[in-house]
Each structure stands twice: as structure tokens, then as C-alpha cells.
Amino acid sequence: MSANALDLRGLRAGYGRYDVLRDVDLQVAPGEAVGLLGPNGAGKTTLLRAVMGLVKHRTGVISIAGTDVVRMPAHKIARGLAALVPEGRRLFVDQPIEDNLLLGALHLRRDKARVSELLESVYALFPVLRDVRNRPAGALSGGQQQMVAIGRMLMSDPTVLLLDEPSLGLAPIAIGEVAEALERLREEGRSILVVEQRVDLALRMCDRIYVLAGGEVALEEQARALGEDGRALIDAYLG
Numbered sequence: 001m002s003a004n005a006l007d008l009r010g011l012r013a014g015y016g017r018y019d020v021l022r023d024v025d026l027q028v029a030p031g032e033a034v035g036l037l038g039p040n041g042a043g044k045t046t047l048l049r050a051v052m053g054l055v056k057h058r059t060g061v062i063s064i065a066g067t068d069v070v071r072m073p074a075h076k077i078a079r080g081l082a083a084l085v086p087e088g089r090r091l092f093v094d095q096p097i098e099d100n101l102l103l104g105a106l107h108l109r110r111d112k113a114r115v116s117e118l119l120e121s122v123y124a125l126f127p128v129l130r131d132v133r134n135r136p137a138g139a140l141s142g143g144q145q146q147m148v149a150i151g152r153m154l155m156s157d158p159t160v161l162l163l164d165e166p167s168l169g170l171a172p173i174a175i176g177e178v179a180e181a182l183e184r185l186r187e188e189g190r191s192i193l194v195v196e197q198r199v200d201l202a203l204r205m206c207d208r209i210y211v212l213a214g215g216e217v218a219l220e221e222q223a224r225a226l227g228e229d230g231r232a233l234i235d236a237y238l239g
């Protein structure tokens with residue numbers, strides 16, 4: 001049996017001595033797209049940052065494709081184990097798009113062939129970026145900037161892809177583009193954990209859903225069991 005792409009067991013994580021997450025169990029199987037929902041302050045961002053090693057206080061098991069990373073420093077986790085599209089994207093808006101993409105592959109820079117291959121795969125996924133690759137990232141629309149952020153994540157060749165509210169603050173057309181991009185990644189067989197406020201989008205993009213409430217897992221269910229609009233889910237946990 002192959003290991004889960006991501007496996008959290010009894011995860012506690014937080015700030016100072018305060019546990020935001022208490023005893024969280026969550027798995028992403030290889031090739032699975034998993035949605036993480038929950039009200040503001042539930043600990044969703046903290047969970048993604050804990051996987052990346054960006055939250056200092058964390059205990060329990062955080063395993064990526066069988067490698068325990070709970071004591072691994074963030075810069076090592078970022079070398080191909082996990083990559084995060086943070087909330088708000090955090091691009092270098094004055095820098096060319098291609099430079100923003102290449103930043104994701106810093107640890108691979110000695111392997112020029114691999115870097116070009118990854119760059120080609122990002123341009124194949126988002127052809128619109130190739131035409132504008134020398135323009136500053138800040139000149140793009142919000143949806144295209146999100147494509148750059150997703151592309152930068154892919155450039156590190158990660159085992160598990162983490163996205164924090166990729167649709168937040170985007171216009172409806174851009175949200176559609178981002179959702180399509182994630183669906184394509186899912187079809188490619190990537191392992192994905194995405195935090196999403198829009199329940200309908202999460203149900204459309206994901207195989208399985210977790211609801212986090214008060215730092216604990218309140219629900220874990222197959223997306224198709226939750227209906228198209230997730231009305232009951234919203235009423236019970238998110239309303």
C-alpha cells in the first residue's frame with residue numbers, strides 16, 4: 001500500500017502556548033483533491049502553515065508521502081514535499097511573471113533541464129502566461145495573478161499542493177478560471193488540499209471534504225454525498 005500524500009494524525013498546532021488545532025486527523029490520498037471548509041478563525045490557515053513548517057508550535061504526525069516533517073524546517077519542506085499558494089497570493093508585483101515562477105524552483109536551479117521542463121508544464125497549463133511572461137506580475141488581472149501563484153507552487157515540483165482560499169477577492173470570471181485550473185490539476189492526478197469559503201466550488205473541485213470548527217474536525221465526507229450546493233452542510237456548520 002502506498003503512503004498517503006498527506007497524513008495528519010493527532011496534530012496540535014498554534015501560537016505561543018495556545019493550541020489553535022487540537023488533535024486533527026486528516027488525509028489526502030495520492031491523486032485526491034480534498035477541500036477544507038470552516039468558519040473564520042477555525043484554524044484552516046494554521047493547518048496549511050503547519051504542514052509547511054511555518055507554524056513553530058506543532059506536535060503529532062505530519063507525514064508527506066511517508067516522510068515525517070513535523071520537525072523538518074520550512075525550507076526543506078518547500079523543496080518538493082509541499083507547496084502553498086498563500087491567501088492573497090503574495091507575488092512580487094514589480095517583477096516579471098517568469099521570475100515569479102522561477103522563484104518556486106530555487107532549490108532546483110542547478111538542474112536547468114528540470115527547471116525548463118517545469119516551466120513548460122506551467123505554460124502548458126496556463127498558456128495565457130507564456131505570452132505575457134516578461135511583464136510585471138502586477139500588470140495582470142486578479143485571476144491571472146492567481147495562475148502565477150499556482151504556477152509558482154508547481155515550479156517546486158511538490159508532492160502535495162496546498163491552496164488557501166484561491167477564489168477570495170476575485171471577480172466571477174476569474175473564479176471560474178481558477179476553479180478550472182484546479183480541476184485540470186486534479187485530472188492530472190495531483191494531490192491537493194484546498195481551503196475554500198465557497199462551498200459550491202469546493203464541492204465541484206474536490207473528492208472529499210473536511211469541516212474544521214474550533215480547531216477540530218467536525219465532519220469528514222465524500223463531496224458527492226453532500227449534494228451540489230451543500231445546503232445542509234452550510235446550515236449545520238457554516239451558516
Ligand SMILES: Nc1ncnc2c1ncn2[C@@H]1O[C@H](COP(=O)(O)OP(=O)(O)O)[C@@H](O)[C@H]1O
Nearest residue numbers: 015016020038039040041042043044045046047
Ligand atoms: N500569527 C498568529 N498569532 C497568534 N494567533 C493567531 C495567529 N494567526 C492566527 N491566529 C489565531 O488562530 C486562530 C485560527 O486562525 P486561522 O488559522 O487564520 O483561521 P482560519 O484560516 O480558519 O480563518 C484564530 O483565533 C486566530 O486569531
Ligand SMILES: [Mg+2]
Nearest residue numbers: 044045046087
Ligand atoms: Mg484563513
